[in-house]
Amino acid sequence: LIIDAILGTGLQGKVTGLKAEIIDLINYANKDVIAVDVPSGLNSDTGKIVGPCVKATYTITLGLPKIGLLIYPGAKYTGRIIVEDIGIPKNLLESKKLKVNMINNEIVRSLLPTRLSYGHKGSFGKVLILAGSRGMTGAACLTSEAAIRSGAGLVYLGIPKTLNSIMEVKLTEVITLPLAETKSQSLSEEAEVEIFKFINDFSVIGIGPGISRNLESQRLARKIIEKSTLPIVVDADAIYALKEDLALLKKTKSPVVITPHPGEMAYIINKDINYVLDNQLEVTREIAQDFEVVVVLKGARTIIASDKGEVYINIGDNSGMATGGSGDVLIGIICGLLAQGADNFSAAIAGVYIHSLAGDLARKVKGERGMIASDILSQVPQAFMNLE
Numbered sequence: 440l441i442i443d444a445i446l447g448t449g450l451q452g453k454v455t456g457l458k459a460e461i462i463d464l465i466n467y468a469n470k471d472v473i474a475v476d477v478p479s480g481l482n483s484d485t486g487k488i489v490g491p492c493v494k495a496t497y498t499i500t501l502g503l504p505k506i507g508l509l510i511y512p513g514a515k516y517t518g519r520i521i522v523e524d525i526g527i528p529k530n531l532l533e534s535k536k537l538k539v540n541m542i543n544n545e546i547v548r549s550l551l552p553t554r555l556s557y558g559h560k561g562s563f564g565k566v567l568i569l570a571g572s573r574g575m576t577g578a579a580c581l582t583s584e585a586a587i588r589s590g591a592g593l594v595y596l597g598i599p600k601t602l603n604s605i606m607e608v609k610l611t612e613v614i615t616l617p618l619a620e621t622k623s624q625s626l627s628e629e630a631e632v633e634i635f636k637f638i639n640d641f642s643v644i645g646i647g648p649g650i651s652r653n654l655e656s657q658r659l660a661r662k663i664i665e666k667s668t669l670p671i672v673v674d675a676d677a678i679y680a681l682k683e684d685l686a687l688l689k690k691t692k693s694p695v696v697i698t699p700h701p702g703e704m705a706y707i708i709n710k711d712i713n714y715v716l717d718n719q720l721e722v723t724r725e726i727a728q729d730f731e732v733v734v735v736l737k738g739a740r741t742i743i744a745s746d747k748g749e750v751y752i753n754i755g756d757n758s759g760m761a762t763g764g765s766g767d768v769l770i771g772i773i774c775g776l777l778a779q780g781a782d783n784f785s786a787a788i789a790g791v792y793i794h795s796l797a798g799d800l801a802r803k804v805k806g807e808r809g810m811i812a813s814d815i816l817s818q819v820p821q822a823f824m825n826l827e
Contacts, residue, residue, distance in 0.1 A: 440470060440471050440472075440473065441465055441468065441470050441471070441472045441473070442472075442473050442475065443465060443472055443473065443474040443475065443478060443479050443493045443495060444474075444475040444476075444479075445458055445461060445462070445479040445493075446458065446477075446479040446480065447475070447476050447477060447483075448476060448477060448483040448484075448505060450477075450479075450480070450481070450482060450483070451482075452489065453489045453490035454479065454480045454490045454491055454492075455490065458479070459490060459491045462479055462480055462491040462492065462493050463491055465493050466491075466493065466494050471496040471497075472493060472494070472495045472496050472497075472518075473495065473496065473497045473498075473499060474493055474495035474497070474498040474499070474517070474518075475499060475501075476498075476499070476500050476501050476505070477498065477500065477505055477507065477508060477517075478492055478493040478494070478495045478498060478516045478517060479492065479493045480492030480493055480516075481493075481507055481508075481513045481516055481517075482507050482513070483505040483506070483507040483508070483513075484505070484506055484507055485506070485507055485510075485513075485720075486506065486507035486508070486509070486510040486511060486512060486513030486514065487507070487512070487513070487717065488512055488513065488516065492516050493516065494515075494516050494518075495516060495517055495518040496518040496519070497518050497519050497520075497521060498517040498518055498519070498520050498521070499521045499523050500520060500521070500522055500523065501522075501523055501525045502522070502523075502524070502525050502527045502532070503522065503527075503532065503537075504520060504522055504541055506539055506720065506752075508520055509541060509740060509752045509754060510719055510720060510740045510742070510752065511716075511719075511738075511739060511740060514739075514740060514756075538748055538749050538750060539720070539750045539751075539752065540749070540750065540751045540752070541751070541752055541754060542751050542752065542753045542754070542788060542791070542792045544826060546751075546788070546792075547788065547789045547792045547793070547826060548826055548827070550781065550785040550786075550788055550789045551776070551781070551789055551823075551826065551827070552590075552776060552779035552780045552781045553780075554590065554779070559592070560592035560593055561592055561593075562592060563590055563591055563592035563778065563779050564591050564592055564593075564642035564643065564775075564777070564778025564779050564780070565591070565592060565593045565594075565595070565640065565641045565642050565778060566583075566586045566587075566591045566593070566594045566595065566641065566642065566643055566644075566645065566774045566775065566777075566778045567595050567597060567616075567634075567638070567641040567643070567644045567645070567669075568582050568583045568586060568594065568595070568596045568597065568644075568645045568646075568648075568771070568774065569597040569618075569626065569634070569644065569645070569646040569647075569650065569660075569663065570582050570583070570596065570597070570598070570645070570646070570647065570648040570649050570650060570767075571596070571598045571599065571602060571606075571648070571649045571650065572599060572602075572623070572624055572625035572626070572649055572650055572651035572653070572656065573599075573602070573623060573624035573625065573651075575648075575649030575650075575651065576598075576602055576605055576606065576609070576649070577649070577764060577767075577812075578648035578649030578675070578764065578767045579596055579598055579606065579648060579649055580606070580609055580610060580613075581648070581764045581767040581768050581771065581812055581813065581816060582645060582648045582674075582767040582768070582770050582771040582774075583595075583596040583610065583613040583771060584610070584612075584613060584771065584816055585767070585768040585769075585770070585771025585772050585774075585775065585816055585819060586645065586771040586772070586774045586775040586778070587612050587613060587771075587775065588771075588772075588775070588816065588819045588820055589771065589772045589774075589775025589776060589790075589793070589819060589823070590775050590776075590778075590779055590823070591642075591774070591775040591778040591779065592778070593614065594612070594613045594614070594775075595613070595614045595615070595616050595641070596610065596613050596614070596615050596616065597616045597618045597626070597630070597634065598615055598616065598617060598618065599617075599618060599619075599620035599621075599624045599625055599626055599627075600617035600618060600619065600620050601620060601624055602620075602624060603615050603617035618630040618633060618634070619633065621653055621655050621656065623651070623653055625650060625651040625653040625655070625656040626650055626656050626659055627655050627656070627659065628655050628658055628659045628662070630659060631659055631662050631663070634663065635666070638667065638668075638669065639668070639669075641669055642669065642670075642777065642778040643669055643670045643671070643672070643774050643777040643778050644663065644667055644669050644670070644671045644672070644774075645671075645672045645674065645770050645771065645773075645774040646660055646663055646664070646671065646672070646673055646674070646677045647660065647673055647674035647675040647676050647677030647678060647680075647770070648674055648675045648676070648766075648767045648770060649675065649676065649767075650675070650676045650677060651676055652676055652679060656676070656680075657676070657679065657680040657683070658680075660673075660676070660677040660680040661680050661681070661683065661684065661687055663677075664677065664680075664681070664687060664688075664691060664695070665687055665690050665691060665692075666692070667691070667692065667693055668692050668693050669693055670693055670694045670695075670696075670777050670783055671691070671693060671694075671695055671696070672695075672696045672697075672698065672770050672773050672774050672777070673695060673696065673697045673698070674697075674698045674766060674767075674769075674770040675703075675766065675767070675770075678697060678698070678699050678703045678706075678707060679703065679706065679707070681697075681707050682706055682707045685707055685708070685730070686730075688730035688731070688732050689730055689731065691732075694732075694733070694782070694783040695732040695733070695783070696732065696733040696734075696735065696773060696777075696783050696786070696787050697726075697732055697733070697734055697735070698735040698737060698766065698769060698770055698773070698787075699734070699735075699736060699737065700736075700737045700738065700766065701715045701716055701719070701736065701737075701738060704722060704723075704726075704736060708722070708726065710722075715736075719736055719738070719740075719742055720742055720744075720750060720752075722736070723736040723742045723743075723744040723750065724744040724748055724750055726744075727744035727745055727746050727748070728744075728746055728747075728748055730746075731746040732746060733745055733746070733783045733784050733787050735769075735773075735787050735790075735791060737766060737769070739755065739756060739757075739758075739760075740752055740753065740754060740755070741753040741755065741791050741795070743784070743787045743788050743791055745784045749784075751788050751791075753791045753792055753795055755795035755798065755799070757795070757798050757799055757802055757807060758807045759798060759801065759802050759805070759806070759807035759808070759809075759810030759814075760794075760795070760798045760810075760815070762810060762811055762812055763811075763812065764811070764812025764813070765794075765798070765812050765815060767812065768794060768797075768812055768815050768816050768819070769790060769791065769794045772790040772793055772794055772819065773786050773787055773790035773791075776789055776790055793819065793822045793823060793826070794815070794819075794822075796818075796822040796825065796826075797815050797816075797818040797819045797821070797822040798810070798815050798818070800818035800821050800822060800825075801814040801815050801817070801818045804818075
């Protein structure tokens, strides 16, 4: 057993000289390693590693988890994290000045909307999902089914009209709405009039999964985002639509949640993807505050930020989640929670955690290599049951 207490939270820059040699020897020894507070060589504030770093089996961190232990690449070096109480007063640990949080069961239970025993389907909200195009009907199915599996009373799917017959065969509980389409079978701008005729009948809108990069569909997405008076969750192709006018987010009339992966985030802020990966927390928080929205930056350690600068990090190490359609399930869960009365930040935090928990349950059945998005979807009800 090796105890690593060479360097701590004050590390700045690259480890060199004798300390670097000792770190290399520790890693070469192939022994169990317990790091005290943080593995030596890891920047505790950012998770960045610019030189040799101890690869710990366990990290016993003092007082509170350090940000650098929770996000990659630092998270790859920590092993199992154990938080050790060192007598810091409880009022300081729970201070509202601490703006970065790690999501856990207790937090999520407190955020879930209450379900009244005497409620009816109207009590639990009505979701409108605008999704799908030729070749991308699966995204529409996964999103809308995830919303209804998350407790929404009614879920409607707005789909290009010639694809409606496919959805009516595939979906049983979800109600379909055939809408005007382009020649390439994606939602057309003409659908705007029809959508706004009945939009006020709904509690929340989810837009983007599989709607395509067709220019007309992208213009429709921007119009819906700008004009909607309902809470709206923006994902996938609708995020790409924001590249044309990211400032549109400041013109919205209702609460907005955007759910980019690092590639989508890099695209809309006109940065290299490595910049986003190297500055995940800062980028997520900056976009949330600058545009007064909730941002969910998806990844192995998904980061959720509010317009007030508060951040939650989800600890989920499951490579099986890295599969097409996984993000569609997530947007459906968030929409379902919003429909039931959760605010946009609470719905995003709880939705990310439940999505991750459903993935962990699916992994036990299918394994990480063989998991697909519908496996995650199938475990959403059990994930809720494990919390309630």
